[in-house]
Amino acid sequence: MVYVFSDAMRLYEHEAKKVFHEMGIPIPKQYGIINSPNELEKMEMEFPVMLKSMVLVGGRGKAGGIRKAGDMEEAKIIAEKLLNMNIRGYKVNAVLIEEALEAIHECYIGITMDPITFENVIMASAYGGMDIEKLAKEKPDDILKIKTLNDESAIKKLASFLSKKLDRSEEELYSLVSKLYEAYQKFDAKVCEINPLMVTDDGIIAADAKIVLDDNALFRQSQLLKMLGITEKRHDVSEPTRNEVRAYNAGIPYVDLLPENASKDPEKIYVGLVPGGAGYGIFSIDEVINIGKRFFDGKLIPVNFMDSGGGPSQDKVAEMFHLLMDNPLVDVIITSRFGGISSCDVFIRGLIQALRERYEKGKRIIPVYGRMVGTDLPSARNFLEKAMEETPDALKDMEIVVGNQKIMADVIKESIEKYVVKHEN
Numbered sequence: 001m002v003y004v005f006s007d008a009m010r011l012y013e014h015e016a017k018k019v020f021h022e023m024g025i026p027i028p029k030q031y032g033i034i035n036s037p038n039e040l041e042k043m044e045m046e047f048p049v050m051l052k053s054m055v056l057v058g059g060r061g062k063a064g065g066i067r068k069a070g071d072m073e074e075a076k077i078i079a080e081k082l083l084n085m086n087i088r089g090y091k092v093n094a095v096l097i098e099e100a101l102e103a104i105h106e107c108y109i110g111i112t113m114d115p116i117t118f119e120n121v122i123m124a125s126a127y128g129g130m131d132i133e134k135l136a137k138e139k140p141d142d143i144l145k146i147k148t149l150n151d152e153s154a155i156k157k158l159a160s161f162l163s164k165k166l167d168r169s170e171e172e173l174y175s176l177v178s179k180l181y182e183a184y185q186k187f188d189a190k191v192c193e194i195n196p197l198m199v200t201d202d203g204i205i206a207a208d209a210k211i212v213l214d215d216n217a218l219f220r221q222s223q224l225l226k227m228l229g230i231t232e233k234r235h236d237v238s239e240p241t242r243n244e245v246r247a248y249n250a251g252i253p254y255v256d257l258l259p260e261n262a263s264k265d266p267e268k269i270y271v272g273l274v275p276g277g278a279g280y281g282i283f284s285i286d287e288v289i290n291i292g293k294r295f296f297d298g299k300l301i302p303v304n305f306m307d308s309g310g311g312p313s314q315d316k317v318a319e320m321f322h323l324l325m326d327n328p329l330v331d332v333i334i335t336s337r338f339g340g341i342s343s344c345d346v347f348i349r350g351l352i353q354a355l356r357e358r359y360e361k362g363k364r365i366i367p368v369y370g371r372m373v374g375t376d377l378p379s380a381r382n383f384l385e386k387a388m389e390e391t392p393d394a395l396k397d398m399e400i401v402v403g404n405q406k407i408m409a410d411v412i413k414e415s416i417e418k419y420v421v422k423h424e425n
Contacts, residue, residue: 128196277309317350
């Protein structure tokens, strides 16, 4: 969600299923959580069983993190493999053991909020077990999406839609969707999702469960957190990109603004950002968009959010630039160091370290434009001037304004103009 620094907290599947169970939503029989294959022998269970990796990321099934076992020997072998896995950069430390179901059909139900209108959005599909985004592209007629401000008729429409698709009673589906919507409202959730909802001989059962809580409302959810045994706030890491995982492992607050593996429009200029603190990071995104609209026909696309404030080390600053230069989307980097807590001297040493390392190793170097002003500016200026004399070839694509004689908006505008001239030549 990065270690996504957001205002959301995702529950593990077994936690979400505990919530569903409390709300009367049918779930598979839960046998427990293991951290070692040997713990399986202590469990009372009936085979076959499902073994599910407990990590807060999507795509577990595709990565091989969800497996079915027919007996104890097979379960131990699978558990050993799962507990040695990394899924999208996250180590599997726990595995959920639950009843294996035989599905006649699978479908999808989800509830979230439109961040623009603040309307609740209820979605359903007659097909489940796959990415809803992919499903929307491939089978748009099989998805029903309703925006509502707590309108009971929306739930009835959804139940009716699924009833016709699944050949199940509308009353049964209405009851389930109502309970899911009640959970969404009661626990201040941002997302409540069942994917897949399995149709079995015994009825409809939530084979998977996803709940993302609004952490701004956690003060109202003390009883829920107590029930789940959660004592610390955890950030949502539900869908981190490779860049976000890399940044998290380096201790860098970072968010990709574009989907992973996004296609690059050759008519656009993709701008990577290494600003100062978090607030300045958000401002930089807005400023790039505004300047793009005013002077460049809307062709500027900010690629990322990053927080480089708080006094990062020289190596961490270097990694911030490596991260963006390793991203094939990024055409140009705009950076700004308004030194307060953070040192301009450490910042410029980190930037130059990154450029020199890439030059020596023959790695891709893209233009870096920016400004620095504030703490340790004299020593930073001296180091920059000396470095330009010592390694001009490695630093030829870097241009840093020293001091505050230019506002950042002008720095961005002039930097893009220079990039365009170089690119055309």
